[in-house]
Amino acid sequence: MDISSYTTEDFVCDESFRNYCSGSDRAAVQFWKAWIRDHPEKTGEVREAERLISILNARQGNVQEQLEQLKDGILRFDLLKTTISGESEKAQAVRWRYVAGIAAAFLLLAVAFWLLTPGGRTVPGRTVAQEIRSGREPRKTVVLPDGSVVTLHSNTTLTLVEGFGNTGRELTLSGEALFDIAHGGQHPFIVHTSAVDVEVLGTLFNLNAYPQAGFTETSLFRGKIAVSLKDHPEQKVILTPSQKSVVFNSPGKIETAPGDSLLKKASLSVDPVNHKAKEIAWVRSRIKIEDEPLEAIAGRLQAWYGIPIVFADDETKGYRYSGTFESETVVKALEALQLSYPFNFRVEKDTIIIGK
Amino acid sequence: MTDEEQNRLYWQGLREGDKESFFSLYNNTYFHLVRWGLKITANDEMVKDCVTQLFFSLWDKRHKLNPVTNVRAYLFTSLRRMLIDQLGHHSKIDAAITHLADEEVQGELSYEEIIVRVQHDEELKQKLHRALEQLTPRQIELIRLVFFEGLTYEEVAARTSQSIKTAYNTIYNAIQLLRKLLK
Numbered sequence: 224m225d226i227s228s229y230t231t232e233d234f235v236c237d238e239s240f241r242n243y244c245s246g247s248d249r250a251a252v253q254f255w256k257a258w259i260r261d262h263p264e265k266t267g268e269v270r271e272a273e274r275l276i277s278i279l280n281a282r283q284g285n286v287q288e289q290l291e292q293l294k295d296g297i298l299r300f301d302l303l304k305t306t307i308s309g310e311s312e313k314a315q316a317v318r319w320r321y322v323a324g325i326a327a328a329f330l331l332l333a334v335a336f337w338l339l340t341p342g343g344r345t346v347p348g349r350t351v352a353q354e355i356r357s358g359r360e361p362r363k364t365v366v367l368p369d370g371s372v373v374t375l376h377s378n379t380t381l382t383l384v385e386g387f388g389n390t391g392r393e394l395t396l397s398g399e400a401l402f403d404i405a406h407g408g409q410h411p412f413i414v415h416t417s418a419v420d421v422e423v424l425g426t427l428f429n430l431n432a433y434p435q436a437g438f439t440e441t442s443l444f445r446g447k448i449a450v451s452l453k454d455h456p457e458q459k460v461i462l463t464p465s466q467k468s469v470v471f472n473s474p475g476k477i478e479t480a481p482g483d484s485l486l487k488k489a490s491l492s493v494d495p496v497n498h499k500a501k502e503i504a505w506v507r508s509r510i511k512i513e514d515e516p517l518e519a520i521a522g523r524l525q526a527w528y529g530i531p532i533v534f535a536d537d538e539t540k541g542y543r544y545s546g547t548f549e550s551e552t553v554v555k556a557l558e559a560l561q562l563s564y565p566f567n568f569r570v571e572k573d574t575i576i577i578g579k
Numbered sequence: 580m581t582d583e584e585q586n587r588l589y590w591q592g593l594r595e596g597d598k599e600s601f602f603s604l605y606n607n608t609y610f611h612l613v614r615w616g617l618k619i620t621a622n623d624e625m626v627k628d629c630v631t632q633l634f635f636s637l638w639d640k641r642h643k644l645n646p647v648t649n650v651r652a653y654l655f656t657s658l659r660r661m662l663i664d665q666l667g668h669h670s671k672i673d674a675a676i677t678h679l680a681d682e683e684v685q686g687e688l689s690y691e692e693i694i695v696r697v698q699h700d701e702e703l704k705q706k707l708h709r710a711l712e713q714l715t716p717r718q719i720e721l722i723r724l725v726f727f728e729g730l731t732y733e734e735v736a737a738r739t740s741q742s743i744k745t746a747y748n749t750i751y752n753a754i755q756l757l758r759k760l761l762k
Contacts, residue, residue, distance in 0.1 A: 232754045236747065238731060245729070247610070275758060278707065279726035281694045282623040286609045290602060293631050297598075297638055 227262065234272035244276045246287035298492060298501070355381040357398070357529070362506060364530035364553050366570040367394075370405035371412065372554055374506050374528055378433070399431040401506045403552045404446075418470045419486075420456070422449045427551070428462075429503045442467040442491055442502040444551070452486060460486045467491055467502065508556065509549045517542040520560065521577065528553040535578030539566045582607060586650035593637065594644050601641070605634055608654055610729055615655050618687045619662050621696030629661045690723040703761070710760035718753040725750060 224233070234240050242248035243255035259269055357363040357375035364374045365381075368388030375381065379398025384391060392412040404412050404423050412423040416432035418439040426446025432439045441450050443462040450468045451459040460468050466488050491500040508527045512520055518540035521532040530553060534540050542564045550556040553575065557568050568577045586607055592600025609630065616626035633654065637644065647653045688696070691711050698704045711719065724730045724738065732750075736743040 231758055232751060235754050235758075236751050241726070241729075245610070247729070271758070275754065275761065276726065278694060278698070278703075278761070279722060279757075280729075281614075281617050281621070281690075281697045281727060283610060283613045283617070283727075284623070284627055286606060289609060289627060289631065290605055293605060293634055294602070296631070296635055 226258065227265070229265070229268065231268045231271045231275070234268060235275050240272065241276055244273055244285070245280070245283065246285035249287075252287065353383045353387070355383070360529050362527065362529045364528040365573055366530075366575075367392075369410075369412075370570070372403045372405075372552055372570065374401045374552065376400060376431075376505055396430055396432050398433050399429070399505070401427070401429045401503055401551065403427050403554060416453070418453055419450050419468075420453060422451070429506075431502070437471060439470045440467060440502065441469075442500065444500070444503075450486065458486050460488055462488065465491050465500070503551055507549060507551055509547065510556070511547045512544050514543055514545050516540060517544065517560070517564070517566070517577070520544060524553055524556055528556075530573065530575060532575045532577065535576055539564075539577055539579060542566065583649065583651060587648070590644075590647055590650045593641050594646070596641055601634075601638060604650070608651060611651060612654060612658055614727065616658055616662055617693050617697070619659060620666060621688055621693045623697045625662065625665055629658060629665060633658055633661060690727055691719065694727075706761055710757055713756060713760065714753055718749060721746060721750050722753055 229237070239248070239251045240255060242251040246252055259265070355363075355365050355373075355375065357377055357379045359377055360375075361377055362374055363379075364372065366372055367383070369392055371392075373381065376399035379396070379400055381400065382395040382397075384393045387394065390410075392410045393415065394413075395415045397416070402412075402414070402423070404426050414421045414423070414430060416430065416439050417434060418432065419441065421428070421430060421441055423446070426448055427444040428446070428448055429442040429444070430439070431442075441448070441462065443464055443466055445464055448462050449459055450462060450470075451457075452470065462468060467490070468486055468488055470486060491502055506528075508524070510520070510523060510527075518534065521534070525532045532553075544560060544563060550559060554570075557575070557577075560566075561568075566577055566579060568575055570576075586604060589600040589604035589607065593604060612630050612633075613623075613626055616629065617623065620626065695704050695707050695711070698707060714722075721735060721739070724735045725732070730738070732743045732747050736746045739746065
């Protein structure tokens with residue numbers, strides 16, 4: 224039977240579709256993900272079928288998604304171990320329990336708090352000019368007044384100080400975001416979080432600072448940044464590309480030896496399959512294009528990065544492309560496409576405009 | 580190789596600190612554990628969290644683990660203990676839940692009870708309860724085997740001594756009815 228004429232019942236009763244829902248068969252997951260993407264007209268039936276299956280299996284969940292969570296937790300746990308290694312053996316043994324407790328608590332809380340919108344922290348003593356929230360969107364891309372491009376992860380809030388771009392470039396982050404900072408003349412770009420402050424020149428970095436997560440992770444991909452502790456600004460580390468710093472937010476629980484800094488440097492975690500940094504897997508897009516017009520490609524970029532993309536003229540819409548490419552930011556993606564056809568694009572407020 | 584023989588190998592790998600064995604053990608036992616947990620308490624979030632926590636603690640103490648002959652039974656027992664702890668903890672917070680917890684820990688929940696209880700939406704609970712009353716016991720049993728236990732049509736046919744086609748049609752008709760009733 225042809226899948227395009229499937230009813231909701233046909234999907235529910237299809238064994239391979241059920242394996243896709245439960246994540247128990249990788250081939251089925253791959254097949255159905257692609258099929259659903261290519262058949263947006265069947266979204267209604269597919270969603271209803273997924274709902275019925277989830278009711279009838281008592282919300283057993285998706286084993287692959289659950290496994291990812293476990294892997295993530297273990298990664299952070301192992302990272303924590305390397306972060307605190309270098310301390311004395313005895314201190315480590317005592318601390319070990321705390322660490323296990325914190326990491327386990329993180330695992331439990333991660334799911335529970337995921338949907339709660341964190342309260343945006345603001346820079347004390349300053350007027351708040353503008354707040355940008357991603358809400359439940361998986362990703363949202365904004366262009367800041369100074370031309371820097373920021374992609375926000377879900378439930379993330381950015382608060383810009385008044386006069387951002389004119390009198391200074393400071394903002395506060397609650398959540399996680401990837402920053403592609405424009406070279407900014409006289410004003411340094413500074414990101415405040417509850418635990419650390421990050422000072423930037425021109426660079427690409429990811430900052431993970433969800434208030435409930437218990438840690439703040441700054442990962443650098445290009446350029447140079449300085450990370451300093453909020454409460455002890457004299458404690459500072461300089462990161463070079465492929466390095467990250469992780470700070471745990473409850474210093475009261477992790478005692479450090481005198482003279483030992485809470486700030487530690489570590490290498491980025493590399494995915495064994497694609498050799499890319501795992502820290503920004505949430506934002507990296509892998510787009511496979513088979514003879515598609517630029518208009519359709521722009522639609523996909525718009526959906527992934529969460530930023531509107533419009534065309535200034537009709538001719539560019541029809542440019543056709545083929546190929547596979549990966550990119551971290553929407554700007555990088557468009558620059559890659561520019562290699563094949565001479566179009567231009569500019570970013571204005573919250574929109575990207577493509578023209579000749 | 581049976582599932583259990585595989586699990587023993589993964590367990591051995593885990594004790595030696597091999598992450599791939601550990602993740603394979605997770606993949607191989609996840610649904611068994613979730614189903615087992617749901618029969619103790621129809622709180623899918625708590626069950627899934629406890630399964631994650633259980634594996635997290637296994638990884639943490641991997642070098643101290645002993646060889647186990649029946650891996651699944653070991654995991655079941657550990658999960659049960661964790662769930663009862665959790666339910667006990669909740670009960671301290673809320674006396675009303677104490678009652679529920681006692682009731683839940685005593686007997687195994689039936690499939691119909693589980694799927695109704697895990698729903699959060701009151702209206703859907705009611706609809707689902709009424710919809711299940713419209714199905715024949717035969718239909719409910721086949722739906723349980725396929726959707727809850729995750730059997731294939733072939734396995735269901737073998738277990739209930741009927742043809743694959745008959746099993747499929749019975750389920751299809753039940754799904755058609757459920758879909759209408761659960762709109």
